[in-house]
Amino acid sequence: MSYQIILNMILALTWMFLTTSATGSSFVIGYLLGAIILYLFRRFFDTPFYLRKVVSVVKLLLIFIRELLIANLDVFKAILRPKLELKPGIFSYETTLKKDWQITLLANMITLTPGTLVMEISPDNQTLYIHALNIGEIDEMTAGIRDSFERVIKEVSE
Amino acid sequence: MNAELISEWIAAGFILSGTSLTLLSAIGLIRLPDVYTRSHAASKSTTLGVLFILLGAFLFFWINEGYVSIRLLLGIFFVFLTAPVAGHIICRAAYRSNVKLADRTVHDDLKKYMKAD
Numbered sequence: 001m002s003y004q005i006i007l008n009m010i011l012a013l014t015w016m017f018l019t020t021s022a023t024g025s026s027f028v029i030g031y032l033l034g035a036i037i038l039y040l041f042r043r044f045f046d047t048p049f050y051l052r053k054v055v056s057v058v059k060l061l062l063i064f065i066r067e068l069l070i071a072n073l074d075v076f077k078a079i080l081r082p083k084l085e086l087k088p089g090i091f092s093y094e095t096t097l098k099k100d101w102q103i104t105l106l107a108n109m110i111t112l113t114p115g116t117l118v119m120e121i122s123p124d125n126q127t128l129y130i131h132a133l134n135i136g137e138i139d140e141m142t143a144g145i146r147d148s149f150e151r152v153i154k155e156v157s158e
Numbered sequence: 159m160n161a162e163l164i165s166e167w168i169a170a171g172f173i174l175s176g177t178s179l180t181l182l183s184a185i186g187l188i189r190l191p192d193v194y195t196r197s198h199a200a201s202k203s204t205t206l207g208v209l210f211i212l213l214g215a216f217l218f219f220w221i222n223e224g225y226v227s228i229r230l231l232l233g234i235f236f237v238f239l240t241a242p243v244a245g246h247i248i249c250r251a252a253y254r255s256n257v258k259l260a261d262r263t264v265h266d267d268l269k270k271y272m273k274a275d
Binding site for chain 1: 179182183185186189190191192194195197198199201202203205206238239241242243245246249250253259
């Protein structure tokens with residue numbers, strides 16, 4: 001992926017030399033033209049076209065911001081109820097992610113979303129132990145949400 | 159309404175919602191029963207509160223004075239990176255030094271794991 005980015009920058013530099021203008025705007029134009037060329041030549045690289053990955057990073061960011069807002073609303077609803085009706089608990093969650101940075105990202109996102117907090121990660125990187133504010137109802141619901149997180153993280157890293 | 163006034167309203171809205179989020183999470187710190195549930199309130203809501211306040215300050219200086227403060231954006235980024243890790247580490251240390259869960263806790267998978275460990 002980084003190889004494709006560097007190639008795109010070199011193409012942009014080539015465009016700047018061809019037009020003999022060393023300005024930011026000609027770099028941007030050259031970069032866009034280079035991106036089109038890289039897209040047309042995508043089958044010669046052994047990794048997929050890199051802008052697709054950028055799109056999935058943006059998708060991950062948007063999902064994350066939405067979940068963050070929902071999470072906070074849920075927590076405040078729980079806090080401001082006159083009588084606390086919480087059923088906290090710890091449950092285990094099996095993950096299929098392999099690399100360390102993927103698991104760090106997943107754990108950070110779980111910690112920042114609906115009433116869940118990562119407490120422990122097993123040494124073999126397969127099980128996350130998650131503390132939930134309201135375990136009964138949330139269990140299945142967050143499983144779906146986390147599947148979407150995990151899916152998009154996989155999409156980013158493949 | 160001119161653009162400056164609108165920008166002031168937007169920035170004020172962000173800062174006000176940020177401070178009220180921080181206040182709510184402080185209430186959560188008082189009301190919730192044990193360390194683990196408290197760190198829910200602390201790590202999530204204060205992060206979002208600080209984010210809103212910094213974003214409000216950023217927008218205010220950008221639109222009113224034309225000054226783009228990269229440092230505020232970096233501050234948002236760093237808070238986002240570090241706050242959940244801090245919450246995780248505090249909870250983990252608490253569990254490992256046998257701090258009790260609240261009585262209403264219904265489910266504990268971690269106990270088995272710690273015993274096996």
